[in-house]
Amino acid sequence: DIHIAISSPYKRAFQTIEGVSNHFNLEIQIEFELRERKLSSYPIDDFKTAITKVWEDPSFCLKGGESNRIAQQRGIACIFKILEKHKGKNIVIGTHGNIIVLIMNYFDARYDFDFWKNLQMPDIYKLSFEGNNLKAISRVLINEFL
Template sequence: MTNLYLVRHAHSIYTPDEMGRPLSKKGLLDAKRITNLFENEDIHIAISSPYKRAFQTIEGVAHHFNLDIQIEFELRERKLSSCPIDDFETAITKVWEDPSFSLKGGESNEIAQQRGLACIFKILEKHKGKNIVIGTHGNIMVLIMNYFDVRYDFNFWKNLQMPDIYKLSFEDNNFKSISRVLINEFL
């Protein structure tokens, strides 16, 4: 079995610098709790989006297992638009209602999902039989999960926690299951 632990990043401090946005004090504390959660697992590989908040969320896990974090640019958050968005709720609802729709300079659900899946399938091919922790983001994570099970949709995304962890299990490259890793007792 290959197990992918998709870790939605912990709470971050908002800045316009999408790549460099760091975890907040609460986010850093939650990242330590995630490290504690994985202490008794057997993690072989650590992979992250290039965004600082995703990297910081799994950094302690990687350190605990003496792993370098591999950066996968394709696991970055979906780009909603290249222009400032006045009404985020309306914009995000629209892209989820119409999977092929994109705002100016942004990615549609279809495009973002294809990007994320290409990366996931590459990881599965390269790391068969491994347990892999992956630092990523809510929208791209749910779009990836939605490919395997349509129950992971817009309403599901709206209820994600920050952080949140979902385990995707594969036998060879065949999808088997998705399960939530319960972290509430740690947060």
């Protein structure tokens, strides 16, 4: 059972959970802090090099962008706010690969750059919490919803 639907303001995240929210007759709440991390304020010529550098050095950021550390802090603060506001509820969240892996990495270092590079598009993970304590992470197969 899903009780709450929350999404990044970006269309692709919203569309990813739209089917689930419709199935459970839920209005999707927009949470700006779940937006994807901003890598730079200008176009990146070599995305692979840029994304590698920010993952290698958590405090590094390109001009106008967010470091991994800053993006992770933003994401974690948002998750903690959601958990506090919706205690005991099952929540579906539509967000983005980089920010969700940074959130998962906060709790467990196994969720790192290599893990991010192997994400599917879309990919679904179930994070189980007791209060603010993460108890488990498991991948949900998309065909479980079909």
